Every structure is written in C-alpha cells, then in structure tokens.
Amino acid sequence: MEVLLQVLIGGVLLGGLYALVAFGLSLIYGVARILNFAHGTLLAVSGVLASLAFTAWQLHPLLIATLLGPMMFVFAYGYYHLLLRPLAKRSHFESTVGTVLVTVGTLMILSDLTAKAAGATQRNIPLRMPVIEYGDIIISTTQLLILAGIVALTVIMHLLLKHSWFGRAVRAVTQDAVGAQICGVQSTRIKAMTFAFGSATVAIAAVLYVLSFPVDPYMGFSLTVKAFTIIVVGGVGNLPGALLAGVFLGVAEGLTGLYWKPEWAPALSVVAMLVILVAYPKGVGVKT
Amino acid sequence: MSATRTTRLPSKAGGGVLGWLGAGLVIAALLALPFAGNSYLLTFGFSVLIAYILGQSWDWVAGEMGYVNLGHYIFYGFGAYAFSIALVSGWSMPVSLVFALAVTGLLALLLAVPLFRLHGDYFAFATLALLPLMEVLAYNLTPITKGADGIVLPVAQVLTPAYLLALAVCVIAFIATLQINQLRFGYALKSIRNDEQVAETVGVRIAPVKRLVLVISALFGAAAGALQAWQMSYIDPATVFGLNVSLVPIAMVLFAGSGLRFGPLVGVLLLASMQQWLLVNIQGYQATLYGLTILLIGRFMPGGFLRAKWVKKVPGLAALSREHHEYAGEAEGVSAQPDVLPLPRLRADCAKPLIELQGVRMQFGGNVAVNDVSLKINEGEIVGLIGPNGSGKTTLFNCISGVYTPSAGKVLFAGQDLAAFGRDGIARLGVGRTYQIPRPFGDLTVQENIAIPLMFGAQPMSPRDAMREARAFVDYAELSSRLTDRADALSVQEKKALEFARALATRPRLLLVDEVASGLTPVEVKRFVEHIRHMRDRYGITVIWVEHIFSALEQVVDRVIALEQGTLIADGPLAEVVKDERVLSTYLGASARSRQGVLPC
Numbered sequence: 001m002e003v004l005l006q007v008l009i010g011g012v013l014l015g016g017l018y019a020l021v022a023f024g025l026s027l028i029y030g031v032a033r034i035l036n037f038a039h040g041t042l043l044a045v046s047g048v049l050a051s052l053a054f055t056a057w058q059l060h061p062l063l064i065a066t067l068l069g070p071m072m073f074v075f076a077y078g079y080y081h082l083l084l085r086p087l088a089k090r091s092h093f094e095s096t097v098g099t100v101l102v103t104v105g106t107l108m109i110l111s112d113l114t115a116k117a118a119g120a121t122q123r124n125i126p127l128r129m130p131v132i133e134y135g136d137i138i139i140s141t142t143q144l145l146i147l148a149g150i151v152a153l154t155v156i157m158h159l160l161l162k163h164s165w166f167g168r169a170v171r172a173v174t175q176d177a178v179g180a181q182i183c184g185v186q187s188t189r190i191k192a193m194t195f196a197f198g199s200a201t202v203a204i205a206a207v208l209y210v211l212s213f214p215v216d217p218y219m220g221f222s223l224t225v226k227a228f229t230i231i232v233v234g235g236v237g238n239l240p241g242a243l244l245a246g247v248f249l250g251v252a253e254g255l256t257g258l259y260w261k262p263e264w265a266p267a268l269s270v271v272a273m274l275v276i277l278v279a280y281p282k283g284v285g286v287k288t
Numbered sequence: 289m290s291a292t293r294t295t296r297l298p299s300k301a302g303g304g305v306l307g308w309l310g311a312g313l314v315i316a317a318l319l320a321l322p323f324a325g326n327s328y329l330l331t332f333g334f335s336v337l338i339a340y341i342l343g344q345s346w347d348w349v350a351g352e353m354g355y356v357n358l359g360h361y362i363f364y365g366f367g368a369y370a371f372s373i374a375l376v377s378g379w380s381m382p383v384s385l386v387f388a389l390a391v392t393g394l395l396a397l398l399l400a401v402p403l404f405r406l407h408g409d410y411f412a413f414a415t416l417a418l419l420p421l422m423e424v425l426a427y428n429l430t431p432i433t434k435g436a437d438g439i440v441l442p443v444a445q446v447l448t449p450a451y452l453l454a455l456a457v458c459v460i461a462f463i464a465t466l467q468i469n470q471l472r473f474g475y476a477l478k479s480i481r482n483d484e485q486v487a488e489t490v491g492v493r494i495a496p497v498k499r500l501v502l503v504i505s506a507l508f509g510a511a512a513g514a515l516q517a518w519q520m521s522y523i524d525p526a527t528v529f530g531l532n533v534s535l536v537p538i539a540m541v542l543f544a545g546s547g548l549r550f551g552p553l554v555g556v557l558l559l560a561s562m563q564q565w566l567l568v569n570i571q572g573y574q575a576t577l578y579g580l581t582i583l584l585i586g587r588f589m590p591g592g593f594l595r596a597k598w599v600k601k602v603p604g605l606a607a608l609s610r611e612h613h614e615y616a617g618e619a620e621g622v623s624a625q626p627d628v629l630p631l632p633r634l635r636a637d638c639a640k641p642l643i644e645l646q647g648v649r650m651q652f653g654g655n656v657a658v659n660d661v662s663l664k665i666n667e668g669e670i671v672g673l674i675g676p677n678g679s680g681k682t683t684l685f686n687c688i689s690g691v692y693t694p695s696a697g698k699v700l701f702a703g704q705d706l707a708a709f710g711r712d713g714i715a716r717l718g719v720g721r722t723y724q725i726p727r728p729f730g731d732l733t734v735q736e737n738i739a740i741p742l743m744f745g746a747q748p749m750s751p752r753d754a755m756r757e758a759r760a761f762v763d764y765a766e767l768s769s770r771l772t773d774r775a776d777a778l779s780v781q782e783k784k785a786l787e788f789a790r791a792l793a794t795r796p797r798l799l800l801v802d803e804v805a806s807g808l809t810p811v812e813v814k815r816f817v818e819h820i821r822h823m824r825d826r827y828g829i830t831v832i833w834v835e836h837i838f839s840a841l842e843q844v845v846d847r848v849i850a851l852e853q854g855t856l857i858a859d860g861p862l863a864e865v866v867k868d869e870r871v872l873s874t875y876l877g878a879s880a881r882s883r884q885g886v887l888p889c
Contacts, residue, residue, distance in 0.1 A: 035409050037416070083587050092408075094590040097356055097542055100412060101586025104535055108579030116573070221531055225417045232410075263428050270421040277414055278402040 002136055007254040013143060013212060015250020016150040016243065020205040021223060022230035023157065023242045024198030030174040030237040032191040034084055034099055038107040040227060041220025042199055045114050046072060046206035048215055051123040061125055065149075065207040069200045076199035079106075080192045107220060114217035122214035125207075142211050149208040153201065158239055170194055174237050222266050229273035232280075307607075318455055322448040330451055334519060336560045337454040338512045342537035343552040344461045345508035348468065348501055350538075351547030352612075354481030355404075357502075358535065359415035360509055362422045365528030367392045367510025368517040372439040373432065381518065388514040389507050396506030400499040407484075419529050426525035438524030441517065450519040457511050464504075465549070469612040472743045472751055477501060478612075479740050482729035488711035489689050489721055490794050491744035536563070539582045545592025550608040554594060613733060615755040616772050630760050631795055634828030636668025641700075642830045643688065643798055648697035650683050650854075657683040659854040660697065667797075670824055670831045672841040672862065675851035676874055681834045682724055684851070685800045689721045690714040701798070716746045720796030724803045724834075726783035728790070730776035734767050735759070737775050737786055741793040758793065765789035781808060788819065799823060801833040805840050817843045838866070850874075 025039045050064045059067075083106075087098040129141040161167035169190045172180035181187045209215060226249060233248075234241030249272070253265040321333050346360040367388045374384035399418075406414055426433045433439070468474040476497040479487035487494055517523045527533065537556070544555030559581070566577050593599065594609040641664045650658040658680045665671050673681050686692040688699055690711035699706040706714055720741075729737050738761045742754035749757060762771055765785040770778060775786060784804055791799060801820065805813045821844050823829040835841050841848060841862060848865050850858040852874045858865045865871055 029409075033409075035413055083583070086587070087590070090590065093354060093356075093546075096409065096412065097350075097538075097546070098586045098590030100356065100358060100416075101535070101539055101542065101582045101590065104531070105579040105581070105583025105586060108531070109576050109583065112573065112575035112579065116576075222420055225420060228413055228417070261428070264424070267421055267424040267428075270417045270424075273417060274402055274414060277410060278405055 002138075004258065005137060007258045008251060009139070009143060010212075011251035011254030012247050013146050013150070013250070014253070015247035016147070016154075017205050017209050017213075017246075018223075018226050018230060018250055019234075019243045019246025020150065020153055021202055022227035022234070022246055023239055024201040024205075025224070025227045026231040026234075026236050026238070026242060027170065028195050028198040029231065031170055031194040032080070032084070033088075034195070035103070035228075036195075037100065037103040037224055038110060038220065039199075039202065040223030040225075041107045041110050042072065042076075042202045043206045043209060043223055044215050044217055044220040045110050046203040047210040048114050048118050048123055048217060050207045051125055051210050051215065052118055054125045054127075061127060061145075061207050061211060065204045068203040068207060072203035073196045073200040077192055077196040080195040084195070085188065085192065111217045111220060118217070120217055122216045123210065124212070124214045125210045127211060146208045146211055149204075153204060154239065154243065157201070161239070166190075166193065171237070222269075225273070226269040229269045229276070232273055232276055315455075315459060319452075322451055327447060330447055332560075332564055334447065334451045334454055335564075336556060337451070337458050338516050339537050339540060339560050340458050340552060340556045341454065341461055341508050341512040343541040343556050344458075344465060345505040345512075346538055347541050347546055347552050348465070348477070349505050351541070351551070352468065352474065352477040352481065353498065353501055355498075356412040357415045357505075358412050358538070359418035360505065360538065361529065361534030362418050363392050363396060363506040363509030364513035364516070364534075365422055365426070365525075366395055367513035368523050368528045369426065369433060369439070369513075370510070371514035372441055372517045372523055375441055375518075376439060385511070385514050389510050392506050392510035392513075393503050396503045397499065400502045403502075404495070404498045419531060419534055423525045423529040426529060433525070436524065438522055438527075439517075441521040441523075443521055446518055446521075450515050454512075454515050457508065457515070461508055462553070469549075470614050470751060472748065473497065473500070474612070474614075475736070475740050475743055475751060478732055478736070479729055482731060483727050485691060485711070486723070486727045486729070487740075489691065489715055490741035490790065491712050491715040491746075492740070493710070493712045493744075533578075535582060536578060539585050542590055542592060543585045545594035545609070547612070548592065548594055548608075549610045549612055551592055551594055554608055555592070613736065613772075615752055616733060616735070628760070629764055629792065629827070630757050631792065631827045631829075633826065634667075634797060636824075636828040636830070638666055638668050640667050641665065642667045642669075642702055643832075644700040645684075645688075646698040646700070648684070648687055648694045648699060650680070650687055650692055651695040657854050658687060658694070658851075661851070661854070661856050662697075663849060663856065663859065665798075665830060665832065667830055668824060668828055669847070670820060670833065670845050672845040672848035673832055673834045673851065674836070674838075674841070674848055674865075674871075679851040679874075680854035681851055682802055683854070685721060685802055685832075685834065688714075688798075689719055689800060712744070715741075715794055716744075718746070718795070718797035719800065720791040720794040720798070721800035722784075722787045722791045722802050722804055726780070726787040728775035728778070728783055728786050731774055733772050734762055734770050734775055734778070734786060735772060738762060738790050738793045741790055741795075745793075745795050747795075761789045761793050764792075781812060784808070788816070792823070796829060798830045798832070801831060801835075803834050803836070805835055805837050813837060813840050816840070820844055838862070 021040060021043055025036060028034055028036055046068055050061070050068060053059050053064050054061065083102050084099065087095045087102070090098060127142060129145070132139045132141065161170060169180065169185045172183065172185055173187050173190050177187045206215070230242055230245040230249060233245035249269060253268055256262070256265045256268055318333070322330055342360065342364060346357060349355050349357045349360070370391045371384050371388035374387045375381065379387065403411060403414060427435050468477070476487070476492050476494070479492050480494055480497065484494060513528060540555040540559040541552045542555070543559055545551035567574065570577065599605045599609050644664045646662050647660045648658055648662070649656065649660050661684065673684070675681050683692065687694045688706070690706065690709065693707070701717055701719065704717070709717060729740065735755055735758045738758040739751065739754035742749050742757050743751060762768055765788065767782060767785055767789070770782060775783070778786060788801070788804055805816050808816065817840055820831055820833065824831060833841065833845065845862060847860055848862045849856060850865055850868070850871050852870065857870045857874070858868045
C-alpha cells in the first residue's frame with residue numbers, strides 16, 4: 001500500500017514536471033510553429049548544470065533556479081534569432097526539414113558536450129530535508145517543495161498568459177500570426193520571446209526535476225517525446241490539458257514500473273502518442 | 289517553394305549518351321575497387337554505398353512525395369535485426385536476406401496505416417518517435433534480440449561480396465529513381481507532394497500510392513541494414529536505432545538537394561568523404577561534429593546547395609542540378625484548331641437529372657454550413673449558385689466532390705449515390721472542380737499540371753501521351769507560352785486559367801466552377817463566359833457556377849440557385865431570383881426592399 005502511494009506521489013510530481021516541459025514546447029509550437037526536438041535536452045542540460053552548481057558551490061536550489069531561468073532565456077532568445085528565425089522565410093518543406101536538422105543537431109551537440117564536460121552518469125541534487133510522517137505515510141519535504149514549485153510556475157504562467165499584454169499577444173499570434181501583425185503585434189519578436197520563455201520554463205522545471213529524479217545528458221529526447229505526447233493529448237497551448245495529460249502519463253509510467261518492468265516505461269509514451277494520433281490525427285483538445 | 293527559384297526549366301539535356309557513358313565508367317571503376325586490394329578503401333566505399341541506398345530510398349518518400357519520414361532508419365535497423373536473427377538461427381545468407389526484406393516490408397505496410405493519417409510536423413514527429421520505440425524494443429526483447437549485448441553473426445570474410453551486393457542495390461536504386469519519375473506512380477507522388485486534396489479531386493488514388501512508396505523505401509532500407517549487419521558481423525540497438533546515426537543519411541541528401549536526380553548521390557559522396565576524414569582526424573567529438581554538420585545544413589541549405597544560383601552557372605555542375613521533369617515540352621499532337629479539345633462530346637439529355645441532392649446537411653460542431661439542401665440539375669444545364677460570403681456555396685461543392693462527407697442526406701450523380709465513392713472515385717465518375725483560390729501543383733510545370741488529371745482519369749493515359757494531350761488544354765487556356773514554367777510562377781489570372789483547364793482535363797460530365805471570374809478584367813470575364821458556354825454547347829458538360837458577378841452569370845446561366853446561411857432560398861431564372869424578397873434582403877439588407885432593381889442585371 002505504502003509503495004503504491006509512494007509511486008502515485010512520485011508519478012504525480014513527475015507528471016507535473018512533464019506538463020511544465022510540455023507546456024513550454026506547446027507554447028513555442030503554437031506561436032512559432034517550431035517543433036523543438038532539443039526541448040527535452042534543455043532540461044537534461046539544465047539539470048546537469050544545476051546539479052554541478054549545487055555540488056560545487058552548495059548553492060540553494062531556489063537560487064540556482066533564479067539564475068538558470070534568465071540564462072536560458074537569453075541563450076534561447078539568441079538561438080532563435082540566429083538559427084531558427086531565418087528558416088521561416090523558406091518554403092514549407094525546407095523550413096520543416098531545416099528546423100528538424102537544426103534542433104536535432106543542437107540536441108546532439110548539447111548532449112555530447114554535456115557528457116564530455118560532466119560525465120555521462122546520472123546526477124541529482126542530494127538536498128537533505130526533513131520528512132513528515134503521517135501515520136504510515138511518509139512525505140518528504142523535498143516532494144512538497146517540488147509540488148509547490150510546480151503549482152507556483154503553473155499559476156504564474158496562467159496569469160501571464162491570461163492577464164498580460166505578452167500573453168494576449170502570444171494567444172493572438174497562435175491563432176493567426178499575420179492577423180496579429182496587422183493589429184500591431186510584432187510577430188517575430190513575440191515568437192523569439194515565446195521561444196525564450198518556453199525554454200526558461202524548462203530550465204526552472206529542471207531544477208525541480210533534479211531535486212527528486214536523476215538526470216543524464218542523453219535523457220532529453222525521450223522527454224521531448226513525452227512532452228509531445230502530452231501536447232497531442234492536452235491540445236496545443238492548453239495549460240490545464242497539459243497538466244492533466246502530464247499527470248496521467250507520469251502515474252502510468254510509475255505504475256508500469258511497479259506492476260511490470262520499469263524498462264518498458266519509456267515505450268509507453270510513444271505507443272500512447274501513436275495510438276492517440278491515429279484516433280485523433282489533429283490532436284485531441286485543440287484549443288488556445 | 290520560393291518564387292525566386294527557377295521558373296523556366298532547362299531544355300532537355302542533350303548529353304544522354306554521354307551520361308550513360310559516364311555512369312558506365314563510374315560503375316566499372318566501383319566494380320574494380322575490390323580488386324585493388326585496399327580493404328580500408330573498400331570499407332569506406334561500402335559505407336558510402338550503404339549511405340546512398342538509405343538516402344535515396346528516403347528521398348522517394350520525402351523528396352518525391354513530400355513526407356518527411358525521420359524514422360526511415362527503423363527499416364534499416366529492423367532489416368539488420370531480422371537478417372541477423374535469421375542468419376544466426378542457421379538460415380543461409382540469401383534466405384535470411386529475403387526474410388529480412390519480407391518482414392520489413394510487412395512492417396512498413398502495417399505502419400503505413402497509422403502514419404499516413406498524419407501530415408506535416410505530426411508525421412515527422414511520429415516517425416522520429418519510432419526510433420526510440422524500436423530501440424526500447426531491441427533492448428528489452430532479450431530472448432529475441434539479446435538486448436544490449438547485441439547479436440554476433442558467424443564470422444566470415446564477406447567484405448567483397450557485401451560490397452558488390454551493395455553496389456548492385458545502389459544501381460537498382462538509381463535506376464528505380466529514374467523509372468519512378470517516368471511512371472504514373474511518380475506523377476502521383478509529385479501531386480501528393482504539392483496538394484493531396486487536389487490530387488484526389490483530379491482522380492489520383494493516393495492511399496495505395498503512399499503505402500507502396502513507403503514499402504519500397506522500407507525494402508531498400510532493410511537491404512542496406514542486412515548488408516551492413518552481414519559486413520560488420522555484429523549489431524546492437526544503439527548502432528541501428530541510435531538518434532545520432534539515423535539522421536545522417538537524411539542530412540546528406542538535404543545537403544545536396546532532396547528531390548533532384550543527382551541530389552542524394554552528390555550529397556552522400558561529399559558528406560561521407562568528409563565524415564570519414566573527420567573520423568580519422570578528430571577523436572572523441574564525433575557526436576558533436578555530426579550534430580554540427582546536421583545543424584549547419586539545416587540552417588543554411590535545407591533546399592540543397594545544388595539548387596543555389598551559382599551552381600546553374602558552372603557548366604559541369606549545372607547538369608547535376610537537374611530536376612525531375614520528364615517529357616518536358618513534349619511537342620507532338622498540338623491541336624490544329626485551338627478551340628478543339630480532346631474531350632468526348634457527350635449528348636446531354638435535358639430531361640435527365642445528372643446531379644441530385646436530397647436533404648444534404650453539413651455540420652461542423654454546432655455550425656450548420658449547409659442546411660438540408662435538396663436540388664436537382666439536369667444534364668446540359670448551366671446553373672449559377674449565388675449567396676453572400678459564408679452562405680455555404682463552397683461547402684456545397686465540397687460535399688459534392690467528396691472533400692467533405694455530408695453529415696446527412698444523399699448526393700446522387702447520374703443515379704449513383706456518391707457516398708460509396710472516395711474523392712478520386714467521384715472525379716473519375718465525371719465530377720471536375722476548380723478551387724476558389726487556385727491550387728495548382730506549384731512545383732510542377734503547367735503542362736504537368738494538366739497531364740496529371742489525364743493520367744488518372746476514367747481512361748488513364750500513359751505519362752507521355754498525357755503530356756502530349758495536355759498541349760491542347762494549355763493552348764485552350766492560352767498558356768502556351770508558359771508550357772514548361774512552374775505553376776507557382778504564374779500570375780493570378782494565369783493560375784485561374786490553369787485551374788479551369790485542369791478541371792477540364794479530368795474530362796468531367798459535371799463541372800463545378802468556384803468564383804473563377806472574380807478579380808478578372810471585364811474582357812477576361814467575357815472570355816470565361818464564352819468558355820463555359822462552349823463547354824456545354826460543344827461537349828455537353830453540365831456546369832454549376834458559383835459567382836458574385838451577376839452580369840457574367842446573366843449571359844450564360846439557365847437558372848440560379850440562391851443560398852443563405854446554408855439554406856436554399858430561391859431557385860429559378862436569374863431575373864426572377866433577383867427580385868425575390870429574401871435574396872434582396874440577404875444581399876443588400878432590408879432597406880433594399882423598397883428600392884428594387886438596384887442589382888446590375
């Protein structure tokens with residue numbers, strides 16, 4: 001019973017983190033029409049960096065997150081302008097394959113360089129925090145911290161999207177980039193900002209991730225696949241949908257590990273994605 | 289495709305003999321390589337051949353059909369595993385190879401069903417996600433695949449036979465590429481690449497074409513995998529399903545030019561040589577270098593360097609940048625009289641209904657676009673379909689041509705219920721249509737645009753005959769001077785003329801014309817009116833014409849049907865319909881009732 005509960009709690013947390021990663025990817029896809037294959041790798045790299053920063057300087061995870069987020073924002077902003085924006089001008093086929101090659105190339109470079117610099121081993125942040133015992137159930141404060149982080153990030157993103165000029169612009173560009181441009185939204189800038197914003201979210205989610213789950217330089221792509229599955233289920237640009245789908249996937253993976261074999265868990269998301277795509281070729285909850 | 293690209297095609301390459309001579313020399317040199325006694329060179333040559341097989345077979349799906357299959361490598365890996373498992377279990381090499389091809393072909397056939405429900409980015413992503421899935425399977429199905437240990441094949445010195453076999457497969461792949469582009473199959477691929485829906489509405493049965501091309505591509509991928517496994521005598525999951533190796537052949541093709549005759553060949557040769565040099569000279573950062581190469585190609589030349597302008601100016605290279613446009617400008621059979629089209633002269637029986645709609649309803653969620661429309665149109669009639677924007681005219685066309693399946697009701701064409709037919713079947717039955725915004729096959733020539741419906745009509749023609757016959761339609765549409773130009777380089781008016789001519793080339797009995805006259809000058813409108821009258825009078829074609837220009841309709845229609853909010857509100861002679869209260873109020877608002885006769889008719 002306790003094992004099952006622990007698995008469920010772990011699944012919910014993991015799923016919440018998946019959802020954050022997925023939501024960043026989905027914002028970027030909705031606004032800039034870019035499927036960033038390196039999106040999950042950003043979490044892997046940020047996670048390794050966070051872990052290194054923690055072991056080297058004993059920085060508090062919160063501080064690491066506040067440092068990593070803006071750093072990733074700047075990096076992604078420049079990356080978009082330098083490598084992805086020019087592809088938008090090309091023909092449909094060329095911009096599709098061009099985007100794939102650029103982002104997959106990035107994925108390979110980031111993974112390889114991170115592995116060279118920090119080793120290909122699994123890492124995390126071994127933060128020692130007290131546990132809360134409630135009868136049979138043991139809840140670690142780390143898990144509570146992660147949960148609080150997920151909730152805070154979700155609320156911030158929701159408020160930002162619904163009640164700020166940036167959010168309105170993002171939603172406008174998602175629906176019709178040219179239309180938004182005619183109404184005075186600088187589409188290119190919004191696309192770059194969204195790309196940077198989505199990537200920064202991942203960096204912050206990465207810090208929460210390494211607090212409880214191990215990261216390694218090569219885990220990124222399977223995470224991207226999971227994120228994409230979540231988008232397909234939850235709908236492009238749909239935050240509640242992403243959360244629901246993410247938690248569902250996280251728990252399902254946990255249960256697969258518990259009742260069957262953990263090594264099959266990575267196959268789950270791919271199969272789920274394929275099955276769902278076959279049933280709903282344009283995604284389930286398409287909504288912005 | 290960008291409009292700045294070549295608009296006029298190079299004239300047919302004269303050096304056919306020279307080309308074959310060159311190809312013969314290259315093949316002879318490659319055949320001699322095993323006897324040079326340099327096994328390093330031979331291994332390198334082998335890896336180049338494998339890369340070419342993979343790149344070329346990928347390009348049939350991507351460059352020709354426009355589907356970016358990022359998971360092409362799974363066929364390579366699957367073939368390698370099937371071959372190795374068969375060989376280890378004691379089967380002979382040829383039997384194992386056949387086995388590998390058979391099971392991989394079957395896998396492709398199975399995957400085609402779910403994958404081709406997807407398009408664009410979703411297709412690309414789903415195919416890429418197959419790689420990690422296959423890797424997980426290979427790692428975890430240990431009883432069959434031996435998991436992470438990999439499969440060790442019986443040791444044998446097979447480099448030379450493997451090399452020769454790979455060379456043979458390469459030659460077959462290249463010849464197959466040339467062949468595909470001369471067959472109707474190749475034109476089907478090209479039409480799918482440009483616009484799947486239009487391809488269907490001009491009669492192309494796309495589903496079997498898509499399945500077949502994926503299976504053929506998979507077979508070549510599997511052959512490459514099997515030969516690679518045979519030569520290396522060891523495989524494990526990472527080498528055949530790894531993400532960092534699997535995109536390399538694709539990047540090679542894109543580097544030189546996907547969809548070009550020599551694109552895959554040139555790209556593979558150049559990049560494989562560079563890769564080999566890097567492998568020898570730089571240690572430890574292979575994945576980064578692969579990644580960087582892929583990234584730079586994607587950023588700077590996803591269209592391929594062979595398509596760059598400077599290539600066209602270099603004599604030797606210009607020949608390599610050749611696009612696949614067979615039979616270009618095929619000159620025979622130019623009709624003597626520009627007014628005579630090679631269309632059957634139907635005898636219209638004015639008393640017989642050709643198309644009948646019974647309570648047709650089209651609903652998108654809660655939005656009813658076409659609301660229980662019933663109407664009957666007899667053979668040889670020209671009917672105007674009017675109504676304000678958004679009143680459901682185009683939706684009605686889409687219901688007839690099979691683009692939409694009506695939510696309720698029946699469409700009968702010459703007595704047959706169209707629900708039993710797909711879009712291509714409806715086209716072959718004799719329903720031709722134009723699109724409101726012209727949708728030509730952009731990267732094909734004007735001639736090819738018209739030849740495609742001729743190839744896939746009720747009486748299919750060979751590509752060569754179709755290209756000849758297309759001339760008459762091109763002349764009729766007054767596009768003769770644009771015969772070998774790409775369709776996306778045409779002006780709006782020319783595109784409309786092409787759209788109309790292409791619909792005629794489906795040899796329709798019923799022609800659905802969607803706002804073909806809007807935006808044209810009065811002279812051009814007049815010419816269209818003449819064309820439409822001509823179609824009915826000479827060839828007995830029934831016409832439904834959606835148009836807002838009443839003065840144009842007035843000259844030719846027998847009656848008009850008016851729609852409002854999806855509902856049929858009037859049906860009768862134009863002069864009467866425009867006096868109808870409801871028509872007046874929908875077009876001009878309620879106040880117009882007091883000022884009848886405002887309409888220009």
